[in-house]
Amino acid sequence: MKQTFTVILLLLSLLAEAQHLNLQGTVLSSSSEPLPYVNIGIRNKNVGTASDEHGKFTLELPATHATDTLTFSAIGYQERSVPVSELVGMQPLEVKLQEKTERLQEVVVQSRKLKTRKLGVTGRLPMVWGNPDQRESKDIYEFANFIQVKDRPTELLSAHFYLTSSKLDSALFRINLYRNRDGKPGERLLEERVVQRLSTSEGWVSIDLQPFAVYTDEDFFLGIEYLPATGADRRSIMLGAKLGGSSFSRKASLGNWEEFVGASLSGYVLVRQ
The missing domain is CATH 2.60.40.1120 (Carboxypeptidase-like, regulatory domain)
Incomplete structure (x- = not known):
């Protein structure tokens, strides 16, 4: 037996x-x-x-x-x-x-007097967005905001997000820029790796984009992608949000983008136009 x-x-x-x-x-x-x-x-x-x-x-x-x-x-x-x-x-x-050989299309910034502007969601209410699912612990999650430049030649100077965590002092993030495809993030607009460890001590963080010389004259999506360390709880990082508007998120690498209506990610870019 x-x-x-x-x-x-x-x-x-x-x-x-x-x-x-x-x-x-x-x-x-x-x-x-x-x-x-x-x-x-x-x-x-x-x-x-x-x-x-x-x-x-x-x-x-x-x-x-x-x-x-x-x-x-x-x-x-x-x-x-x-x-x-x-x-x-x-x-x-x-x-x-295999490495890509294509580069960004050249955008000519006219010699008129340029203005510095903030494009995106610059406010935050006392609420946060976290990650609702605990899927593969080594996988990413990502949020993205739609940024309108209104066909103006635009230089991207920096990206800004509101982060908070009760468990971690800092975490690794990647900043992505996506083309607008049928109202959702499409292929990458920037083929440069912008990966930085950012403070999560509850506050606005800034990512300098000037070293990447990013110029565009088309509307795009600004994404922030959380790259969790091995064994990290993906719910330990939360991002600021504001009531009203909409943003997109995805919970897995190469996963489907889902639109959230009624709240928007606290994230914007500082640009020169």
Whole structure:
């Protein structure tokens, strides 16, 4: 009887393992340099993770995703999509991305007297936005505001957000700029990696964008992406908000953008027009 019980436990254990696919690998450049903070996910299914500062990633997938495709997306590199079934068989699991060669379209700022303006949501009420779900702990979450420049040649000087945390003194964030595609964030407008550790001691933080020489004459989305450390509770970071308007959020790498109406992220850009 004891032997039969042991066999049953073993079979149940094997069955549980078969219900999940465990992927552990590294994302590299074409020159075999590790790529940090790469977004890795299955599009339209809100399943994903992000590589760490050494390009390494771990992702546990239900067996139902065995026929899906995993997409790897990094700023400055061409996206790559690989079938999950192919990744499972890789030893070692290494995914290489090719660098992009395209650059931003040149925008000419006229020689008239320029003005400095704040575009976006500059206020904050005593309320905060957090992350409502505790999904994959190594995955990102991101909020984005729509910024209108009204066809004016515009230089982006800095980005500003309101952050707070009861558990962490600081956290790692990436600032993203997205083109407007059908009223939602689309492809990246800026192919530069803007990753900074920001204070979360409840207050406004500023990210200098001048070193990246960002010029545009089109409306865009300003995004702030939380890159959680291993083992960090994704709900430990919250962002300021204001009643009225709307903003977008997503809870997974390459996940679906969802619009929230009735509240908007406290985030804006300082520009010169």
